[in-house]
Amino acid sequence: MPHKNDGSNDRAGRTVALLQVDGLYLERGGQAILRGVSFELWPGQVYGLLGRNGSGKSSLAYTLMGCAGYTPSAGRILLDGRDITHLSITERARLGLTLAWQDPARFEGLKVRDYLSLATQQPSRERLEEALEAVALFPSVYLDRAVDDALSGGERKRIELAAVYAMQPRLAILDEPDSGIDVLSLDDIARLVRRMAERGTAVLLITHRDEMVPVADVAALMCEGEIVRVGEPQAVRAHYARRCRPCEVAGPVEPAGGDYERL
Amino acid sequence: MSDFEAILQAYARSGGDPHFLRSSKVPSLVVSGNRVLGANEVPGVHLFSEELPDGVRARVVVDPGVRLGAPAHLCFGVIPREGVQRILSEFEIGDGAQAEFIAHCTFPNAEQVVHLMEATVRVGRGAMMRYRETHYHGEQGGTEVRPRARVIVDEGGQFASDFVLTTGRVGRLEFDYVVDVAARGVAELTTKAYGYGDDAISVKETIRLNGEGARGLAKARIAVRDRATSEVIGITEGNAPLARGHVDCVEIVRDQAVANAVPVVKVTDPRAYVTHEAAIGTVDKKELETLMARGLDEEKAVDVIIRGMLRG
Numbered sequence: 001m002p003h004k005n006d007g008s009n010d011r012a013g014r015t016v017a018l019l020q021v022d023g024l025y026l027e028r029g030g031q032a033i034l035r036g037v038s039f040e041l042w043p044g045q046v047y048g049l050l051g052r053n054g055s056g057k058s059s060l061a062y063t064l065m066g067c068a069g070y071t072p073s074a075g076r077i078l079l080d081g082r083d084i085t086h087l088s089i090t091e092r093a094r095l096g097l098t099l100a101w102q103d104p105a106r107f108e109g110l111k112v113r114d115y116l117s118l119a120t121q122q123p124s125r126e127r128l129e130e131a132l133e134a135v136a137l138f139p140s141v142y143l144d145r146a147v148d149d150a151l152s153g154g155e156r157k158r159i160e161l162a163a164v165y166a167m168q169p170r171l172a173i174l175d176e177p178d179s180g181i182d183v184l185s186l187d188d189i190a191r192l193v194r195r196m197a198e199r200g201t202a203v204l205l206i207t208h209r210d211e212m213v214p215v216a217d218v219a220a221l222m223c224e225g226e227i228v229r230v231g232e233p234q235a236v237r238a239h240y241a242r243r244c245r246p247c248e249v250a251g252p253v254e255p256a257g258g259d260y261e262r263l
Numbered sequence: 264m265s266d267f268e269a270i271l272q273a274y275a276r277s278g279g280d281p282h283f284l285r286s287s288k289v290p291s292l293v294v295s296g297n298r299v300l301g302a303n304e305v306p307g308v309h310l311f312s313e314e315l316p317d318g319v320r321a322r323v324v325v326d327p328g329v330r331l332g333a334p335a336h337l338c339f340g341v342i343p344r345e346g347v348q349r350i351l352s353e354f355e356i357g358d359g360a361q362a363e364f365i366a367h368c369t370f371p372n373a374e375q376v377v378h379l380m381e382a383t384v385r386v387g388r389g390a391m392m393r394y395r396e397t398h399y400h401g402e403q404g405g406t407e408v409r410p411r412a413r414v415i416v417d418e419g420g421q422f423a424s425d426f427v428l429t430t431g432r433v434g435r436l437e438f439d440y441v442v443d444v445a446a447r448g449v450a451e452l453t454t455k456a457y458g459y460g461d462d463a464i465s466v467k468e469t470i471r472l473n474g475e476g477a478r479g480l481a482k483a484r485i486a487v488r489d490r491a492t493s494e495v496i497g498i499t500e501g502n503a504p505l506a507r508g509h510v511d512c513v514e515i516v517r518d519q520a521v522a523n524a525v526p527v528v529k530v531t532d533p534r535a536y537v538t539h540e541a542a543i544g545t546v547d548k549k550e551l552e553t554l555m556a557r558g559l560d561e562e563k564a565v566d567v568i569i570r571g572m573l574r575g
Contacts, residue, residue, distance in 0.1 A: 090561065098556045
């Protein structure tokens with residue numbers, strides 16, 4: 001089991017969390033997607049976010065990153081105590097926040113080495129090779145390949161994660177880095193996440209793979225746009241496995257807090 | 264500085280390596296305006312040139328069976344701000360020969376320069392010719408380029424053309440290549456251009472698959488922004504049994520630019536098969552946001568995506 005971090009070591013001297021999400025609401029197409037999401041994330045901490053498809057996990061990721069169409073209707077996003085709710089994607093990235101997409105983009109004509117270099121302040125061959133090795137890809141095989149359709153979905157996923165790793169962000173949002181990855185490779189992804197955390201990167205790990213939950217220091221369960229449970233990862237996972245099933249009828253939104261469960 | 268040195272400098276700026284133009288082991292031809300500044304033959308490759316009032320007539324012959332170990336280099340340029348350069352060229356690739364040509368066309372100071380290229384090409388039976396033409400224009404947008412070629416590919420021959428105009432302003436481009444392909448021959452036309460300001464791009468690629476089993480690909484990658492315009496006409500005809508052809512056009516449009524794509528497929532033999540795809544749109548949102556999430560500003564991210572598309 002890799003070293004885990006409850007964040008306490010990195011809280012020394014800090015008065016505010018690295019990321020503070022405060023009462024975030026998002027509407028799209030007249031529908032409430034996020035409903036009062038609040039949580040904190042500290043340097044070096046891995047925060048696992050569980051939830052069924054459609055529960056709002058990816059929407060939360062896009063909202064935190066500032067993607068077009070994901071401007072919150074209420075609430076605040078604070079990074080190091082600074083309100084970044086209305087900053088552009090680029091501005092957020094330059095403050096150290098980045099996102100690995102669940103289905104990474106394809107870039108015709110862009111080589112892996114160039115793609116990784118774009119993410120890196122001072123690109124060097126060693127740094128690019130280290131990033132590829134961190135996702136268990138051979139640099140000699142991949143550096144000169146294009147990030148396009150010739151790569152499998154799993155390869156693009158790893159290269160996306162390598163780009164995030166190479167960037168050395170302060171906060172990485174990983175949107176289902178385990179989807180499209182075979183079971184045998186999940187350990188690679190888990191090691192990468194811990195390695196990032198050990199470097200001090202805070203990781204928001206969105207997943208619904210049981211195997212990935214132990215990687216997290218703390219886990220939360222999201223349901224219909226709300227965080228309904230936060231706690232020790234195994235306990236949250238057990239709760240998720242035991243209690244979450246498709247809602248037959250979406251009931252009215254109840255006040256968040258306590259041991260609220262939508263069942 | 265001599266004219267030769269000036270054109271070599273411009274050649275280097277367009278991405279060429281002047282070393283090849285000085286080497287006695289590499290077939291080469293250097294033309295500035297209407298003057299032939301250098302010509303180098305190697306065994307099996309013959310260059311004939313004649314200066315015209317407004318350009319140069321050139322004939323390149325590769326003997327049958329000759330296989331060039333390294334590409335032949337051609338350099339055409341106009342250094343002054345104004346001028347007309349007409350290149351009348353003829354390429355004869357003998358049966359079974361293999362030759363690659365790298366042409367750099369450079370007009371670094373162009374404010375009112377017209378460059379006309381009228382080529383006839385014959386690729387012999389079982390021969391192979393690859394022709395790569397890269398342009399470097401200045402930033403004034405005062406270049407008018409009209410490359411025209413009539414290509415005949417004999418039985419089992421292969422012809423591939425890569426035309427690239429992505430550095431500096433396009434100005435005005437009127438590209439028009441027509442290729443006739445005999446049985447089991449192959450033709451690939453690829454055109455890439457990046458227009459901005461009030462550049463105007465017109466590309467017409469025609470491949471006629473006339474022999475049994477002939478194959479062809481007409482491919483265009485165009486990006487336009489500001490007030491630039493582009494029109495791409497890709498024509499592929501399947502005129503013989505088992506001919507296979509494809510037209511592939513992708514254009515990216517930004518700002519007030521306007522792009523048209525007209526893929527034309529024509530089949531006169533029921534056993535031929537010709538397909539087409541054309542896509543025009545702005546930069547993909549996910550590609551853009553991914554690069555911005557790595558810290559690039561929007562303009563830089565768009566440029567990276569467009570230049571990647573033009574390389575691909």
